Amino acid sequence: MTSLKLILFILAYIVINVKGICDRQSGPVGSIECSFNPDFDKKQWNTCLTNNYIQRQSQGREKCADQTDIYCTYACMPEVYYVRDGNVVDTCACNDSLVPPTSSLPTECLSPDGSNCDWYKNCLERKYSCQGSSTEHLFMYTTIFCNLYIKHKNVFTDRALRWINDGRKCLQVALVPFIRPFVNGTCQEIHDAAFDAFKSCNIKPYPEEGSISAYAWLQNALDTFYECQNDPQANDFGHVYQEFKLTIDLIQTSWNNQINLNKNQFDQIAVDIAHRIAKFLMAPSERWGWYAYGIPLSIQRSISTYKQMTIALLVADLPGIINDTLIPPVNITNIEFKELIQKLKNALVKGDLQIQNDNGIFYVSQMGHCIDMKCHATIDDIMAPPYGSKITVPKSNEEWANFEQQVSSEFNTDWEDNNSDNNELLRTQSYEDRKRIHTAEQHRLNGDTAFKLNNYQQSIDLYTKSITLDKNPITYMKRAIAFFKLDNFDSSIQDCSQVLSINSKDIQGYFI
Structure with missing residues (x-):
């Protein structure tokens, strides 16, 4: 029985390689015919390819019967699905009534050896x-x-x-x-x-x-x-290529339900968001590479009440990649690339990354630095203020005075409404407490003067002295703005968090 099967296999192979359309010495490469192989249940498409390609594509498991052959046919199932016997799937199946398909691609595309980068x-x-x-x-x-x-x-x-x-x-x-x-x-x-x-x-x-x-x-x-153990900050090519995970609040969308969109549609939305962010940051496409793809979505509402989507954002210094070597660099700092990434982070922290297109209105509410290729985990996460809560940071003495009056008024009103025992506490304060609060107030006023003179670090020092004596939320707010002026966003956010911990209802705590 074994001998009979072997004979049938040899006869079939002869039909494919001798009487078929694939000449062992001249091909032509890419020609296709419908043939039967006894290891499969039905006929399938066979393509005339080089012996070199067949061996490389099959990792050495397949090759032409005669090693002197330049060309021979390669069946669809082993090439496309890496299957050497069994059932033939519809993609590969054929019959004698079908006209063999042809490719419109150049011949050099059909059986490459892998060395042509184009x-x-x-x-x-x-x-x-x-x-x-x-x-x-x-x-x-x-x-x-x-x-x-x-x-x-x-x-x-x-x-x-x-x-x-x-x-x-x-x-x-x-x-x-x-x-x-x-x-x-x-x-x-x-x-x-x-x-x-x-x-x-x-x-x-x-x-x-x-x-x-x-x-x-x-x-x-x-x-x-x-397994996500590598930190991209320490990655050999982190100076020319970095990846981030963005959380997007879906403020308004043109679709009714996220699950109605397929992966490619989400990827297209992600890419459009990436390109619009690049345009906002004035990062030209010929200089910087901006790419994005969708990450499996959560249909849960966020703490901001909006549904969210997540995307992976890939940013690259294109000339840096092209001119770089494959030797791991030592202590390389790409100043322009670093400044662009910082500019991206600053825009998010300020609440500037709001995107509007034909698909709806999207707001980038969070960003983390990916620590693996598929962005399963992130580090250095930063948050944007809730959508719609952005407040313009005072730029002049007049704007500062108006802002201070607004913040003080709101805090005092809310403080009185929610702390009925506070006035009684003030009336019963000791001399030492009144002196401490008075000294704290003097430090705060001196900090205001320094701030108005653009001496932001001095104002921070004075506000810190005031907070040491009296943890007044207004002082925390002012120090947060001073930190913000010096681009110290982490400290600014910490002070905002202190404001919210004292009075969680006050929207001013989200001003960054």
């Missing part, structure tokens, strides 16, 4: 227009890093060079099945396939230059990276 743009992106989705940045960065290898390959040892070269080829070849004319993938599927291939291609590229144990250190490093 393949992503000229081939994959030509078939799939993923602009406005999470895959948009994938095409760009795969090309950039592919070219970085070429530009700086002289810095590696021979063995490292072979390993890195095989790894980048592996990443490209893993995406080639998407361009087959019988495969109609999505941008999200390409994105997921690239992420899935990243780890395996770097740990165990084909052909291997050593056993997997030789790269145990790399596997551990990648495992650590995927």
Whole structure:
């Protein structure tokens, strides 16, 4: 029985490779026919490809029967689904009545060896227009890093060079099945396939230059990276590329329910938000890369009563990436990039990141620094004031006087309404308490004078002396504004929190 099966397999193979449309020496590459393989239950599409591509794409598990052959056919199931026997899925299935599909892509796209860095743009992106989705940045960065290898390959040892070269080829070849004319993938599927291939291609590229144990250190490093243990602040390329998680309050939307939107629609909204933030910060696209994609959403209402969505925002210094080397930098500070990121944080803390487009009104209420590739966790989270509560910081002595009068009036009114025992307490104060409060008031007034003269640090010192003697919420508010003037947002927020802890109903505590 075994011999009969073997004979049938050989006969089938002869039909495919000798009588079929794929000549062993001349191809042509990319030609397709409908053929039967006894290891599967029905006929499937077979593509004429190079022996080099087949071996690399299958990680050495498949190859032409004769190693002298330049071309042979490669079945759809093993190429697209990595399945070597069993049932043929609809994508791959065919019959003799069907006309073999043809590709409109150039021949060099169909059976690459993985070394052409323009393949992503000229081939994959030509078939799939993923602009406005999470895959948009994938095409760009795969090309950039592919070219970085070429530009700086002289810095590696021979063995490292072979390993890195095989790894980048592996990443490209893993995406080639998407361009087959019988495969109609999505941008999200390409994105997921690239992420899935990243780890395996770097740990165990084909052909291997050593056993997997030789790269145990790399596997551990990648495992650590995927388990969110790396801080991007200390990452080798944090000076040219950083990722953030933004929490967006959905103030008004053009859709009724979030779950009615698919992943690509959310990604398009995320990208539009990123581009509008870049425009607000006056960060030109030819200088800075701004990309975004949606993170699985929560339909729970936030403490601000608005429903929320979350997106990953990726910001990159494009010239910095292109001109950088693959050697881990030492103590590199990218001043322009650092200033842009700080500008982004400042805009959020001030409540300036409000986006309005055809999809609705969106308000960036929180941002955290991602500590892993897929942004499962963040650090250094910062908050924006609640939507609609932003107050203009006084810019002149007249504005300051008006603001002070408004804050004092509101605090005094609210204090009287909510603290009926307070007046009685004041009447029974000791001489020492009255003296302490009077001294605190003098420090606060002196702090006001320093503030009006733009001596913000001096005003902070005086307000601090006042607070030491009397924890008056008005003084906390004024010190918060002084901290704000010096871009010390953490301290400013802490003082605002103190105001709210004393009187949680007072909206002035959200002024930052």
